[in-house]
Amino acid sequence: MEFNPRIPTARHDKVIPAPPFYLMGQDLLCIDHDKEIFIKRIFSIKPEIKRGAVIMAPGIATNGNLFRIDSDGNCLLLNHNMSFANLLAAEGFDVYIYHPRYTERVYNRYVTRYCKDSLFYEKNYKAPPDLTFFELVNSELPQLIQFVVNHSGCEQISWIGYSLGGMLIYAYCMEHDDPYIRNIITIGSPITFNQLFIRIIPYMNWASKALGLEEKSFLGRLSENLVPLTRLIRNLPEWVVKYNILAPFLFNPFNINGATVKTLLGKIIEPIPSPLENCFADFINKGYPSQQNYAYYYLKALRGLQKQDKQFLFFYGPFDVLAPPDSIFLAHEIISPHCPNLIKVPLAGHLDLIVGHNSRYYLWQPAVEWLKDFAVI
Structure with a gap:
């Protein structure tokens, strides 16, 4: 699967790079037959030092724009280094933000409208019906990683996985002694989620689908500003949004500002496809992936990661309910x-x-400094 820069799959954002970081965004489509992965690349056109490629993988029920939320709750801006992705790019990393194929909101709000080379341009996108945890690990990740290696020209790349994004790389490295993935940072990524997670999925799905009504075909061309639910979220007092019924399960309300929660609800939360939900329900009930012989060698295979030539860094939250310490x-x-x-x-x-x-202080900056020590171009 080769990337040819002469074909129009690389769309640059129509934004003039602003000093002092000169960041740009680029839309990339990784297509292999009928399987398409949307990737947002963030990079500096004037880096002091080029530090190699980093893939950023979001968690379940979120899209990759999570990494683009800044300290004030704004999202997608490139004129600062106040988001995790922008900070990495400002420090010279070539950042590839991975939007898994279950991210319907990203596709229907952006890709199907603006990416003319997408297989789904001007169509209503639905997540594939066969998209399970194992499909992501054994098909989507190899496709993604090979694409980033080809596009970046880096034979050793880094991976930052949040929640599910970290669990995927655990499983991928168990199955493949991949020569390209060198440095791995996982953030709130357990070996398996607890029972509570599967119980709140229906409520998360209901909320994300209700907030995403504008993506349906009959509303697809309307601005987000015209959608009553999205507009309602924006106009609610921040304290109402912060202390919603799901808040204690998803975040510590005392450790996040209301503007950020509004952005999460309006732009980041994604519905979880039923095949992936069922896969995780089985995973959680058994305590391990249940496909064929996984039950027998799961922990043994995880221990095998110690023998691979990879560096690991783990972050956790003391009040994390979904991925407890x-x-x-x-x-x-x-x-x-x-x-x-x-x-x-x-x-x-x-x-x-x-x-x-x-x-920023306890996660973004330590992660960047750690990658500086280990990243290889």
Whole structure:
């Protein structure tokens, strides 16, 4: 699967790069037959030092724009280094933000409208009906990683996985001793989610689908500003949005500002496809993936990651309900037990690991500095 820069799959944002970081965005479509992955590339056109490629993978029920939320709750801007993705790009990393194929909101709000080379241009996008955890691990990730290697020209790349994004790379590295993935940062990524997670999925799906009505075909051309639910979210007092019924499960309300929560609800939360939901329900009930012989060698295979030539860094939140600290401690103990590479983000729950009050100081900056030490172009 080769990327040819002469074909129009690389659409640059029509924004003049602003000093001092000179950041640009680029839309990339990774297409392999009928399988298409949308990737947003963020990079500086004037980096002081080129530090190599980084893939940023979001969590379940979120899209990759989570990494583009800034300290004030704004999203998608490129004139600063106040978001996780922008900070990496400003420091010279070539950032590839991965939007998994379940991200219907990203597709219907953006890709189907503006990416003319997409297989789904001017169509109503639906997540594939066969999209399971194992499809992501065994088909989508190899496609994504090979594409980034080809496009960036880097034979060793780094991976930042939040929640599901980290769990995917655990499983991928178990199955493939991949020569390209060198440095792995996981953020709130357990070996398996707990029972509570599967119980709140229906409520998360209801909320994300209700907030995403503008993506349906009969409303697809309308501005978000005309959609009553999205407009309602924007006009609600921030304290109402922060202390909603799902808040304690998703984040620590005292560690996140209301503007950020509005952005999460309006732009980031994604419905979870039923095949993926069913896969996780089985995963959670058994405590491990249940496909064929996984039950027998799951933990043994995880321990095998110790023998691979990879560097790991783990972040966790002390108030994380979906990925409790003990689950991250277990992942660290199995995968990288002899390294002091486990970092607590104070006051953080799950979503506010990435976009909470403490995220820049306790997560973004340590992650960037760690990658500077290990990244290889």
